[in-house]
Amino acid sequence: MKVVHVTEIIDGKGLGALADSELELVEVHAAECADCAEALFAARFTQGLLRVHAETVTAEPPAFFETRVLATIREKYVERLPFWSFRRWWQASYGMVGAMVLIAAVLGMLTLFAPAANDQGDMSSYSLYSTEADVLNKRSARDLSREQLLEVIYSGKKDQGKR
Amino acid sequence: MRLADEYGTMSEIDLARQAAGGDESAFAEIVKRFSPRVFSYSARFFKRHSLVEEAAQEVFLKAYTQLANYEGRGSLEGWLTRITVTTCINILRSTKPQSELTVSELSDDESEWLEERLMNAASLDHQTHEDKLIAADLVWRVLETLPPDESFLIQMLEGEGATVKEVARMTGWSEAKIKTKAFRVRRRMRESIQKLLNAKDGRLRKG
Ligand SMILES: [Zn+2]
Secondary structure (H helix, E strand, O other), X not given: OOOOOOHHHHHHHOHHHOOHHHHHHHHHHHOOOHHHHHHHHHHHHHHHHHHHHHHHOOOOOOOOHHHHHHHHHHHHHHOOOOOOOHHHHHHHHHXXXXXXXHHHHHHHHHHHHOOOOOXXXXXXXXXXXXXXXXXXXXXXXXXXXXXXXXXXXHHHHHHHHHO | OOOHHHHHOOOHHHHHHHHHOOOHHHHHHHHHHHHHHHHHHHOOOOOOHHHHHHHHHHHHHHHHHHHHHOOOOOOHHHHHHHHHHHHHHHHHHOOOOOOOOOHXXXXXXXXXXXXXXXXXXXXXXXXXXXXXXXXXXXXXXXXXXXXXXXXXXXXXXXXXXXXXXXXXXXXXXXXXXXXXXXXHHHHHHHHHHHHHHHHHHHHHHHO
């Protein structure tokens, strides 16, 4: 008759989880089989060792562990947030919002104090400058020779055409 | 600004929500509340306390970046336990397991302790605290020869007496995977101890 060893049962579920009938089968076989008796002894010894080990394995967090974790988080994530992080952009937007408020304030002041541009006519009088103003600014037209005057007028028209 | 007491009484889901929204005090409360558990699980993977602490730090950093994914399905404690197990396994995966422990590598204390247990019919009950530490050290050395996931599994199943279902909840592994791994690691661990016992027993008989 073929001998059926019981190491599969021993290692399969763990000794603690064996049903009474399974444990009986293991013990009856181990009484007759030296190899399985050795395996059963080693399995019980291993289980005992692991229970002792479990009793001794403890670790407590040190005092203020949460403070250390937060410090690491700030160092790692908050100050070097990824490009796509919402919080990074939120933080960066503080400066931008400030600048926008300042610009809005300056524009507001200008609207209050600058003269109002009412119609197109007024605007065209401001744009008169080009040729004539160039001449008037440079020196009096009377000081220029006819050729120089034509030259200035001509080049002014050329500039206007370019615009 | 909320009072510290308010965080202490806040529910897990509220804490998680606040922390995910950038409330640092809420996250500090999460660390405070759950770090004993995270340390206790990390300690199954690392013998040195400094390594346990490093791993626990890593766990909370990961939790911080993944808080938005915690949707309150299951407890925060369970969620953090799964992060702890995965993080520790990943840390250890890059280190090669130690080669099999032989009797010649045992310390004098371990050697003496084993001999005594063998002569006293291997009784592991009623041991002194010092005896327990020697035994625990011996177990560490055998556990270090195993892959980290298997080492954790056998500690939970045999050391803590956890059920397959409980381990499945802790790790997120399927019950079928746990059963297959459990069989393999029980056999490996039992055979390692058996070899040590045989070598010792042989020497005792010869001596
Ligand atoms: Zn047999």
